[in-house]
Amino acid sequence: MIGTLAHAAWRKSxxxxxxxxxxxxxxxxxxxxxxxxxxxxxxxxLLIPHRAWASFVTAVSADTLTA
Known part of the structure; x- marks a missing residue:
């Protein structure tokens, strides 16, 4: 994985x-x-599973993220 991240295309959120x-x-x-x-x-x-990241982004976008 380290080699993979070395070549990842990073972008600012x-x-x-x-x-x-x-x-x-x-x-x-x-x-x-x-x-x-x-x-x-x-x-x-941090390595977040794609499905969990999608759920997180959806909750942030909908302003439904709770603690």
Whole structure:
């Protein structure tokens, strides 16, 4: 997986608001969505299953995310 992430196409999330809250995601890997802090790109990325990421994005978009 490390080699795969080294070549991932990272992009800043559209939900990042400023330099203090920058999240990057890579959409081009089958089955997972890596997520990382753009201020620390060499730290370990979170690997989120695609289905869980889709549910999360849907909840954020609909403003139905609960704690």
């Amino acid at each position: 559209s939900y990042s608001t400023d330099a203090e809250a920058c999240v990057e995601v890579a959409d081009d890997l089958p089955g997972i969505v890596p997520v990382r802090d753009s201020k620390n790109p060499f730290r370990t990325a």
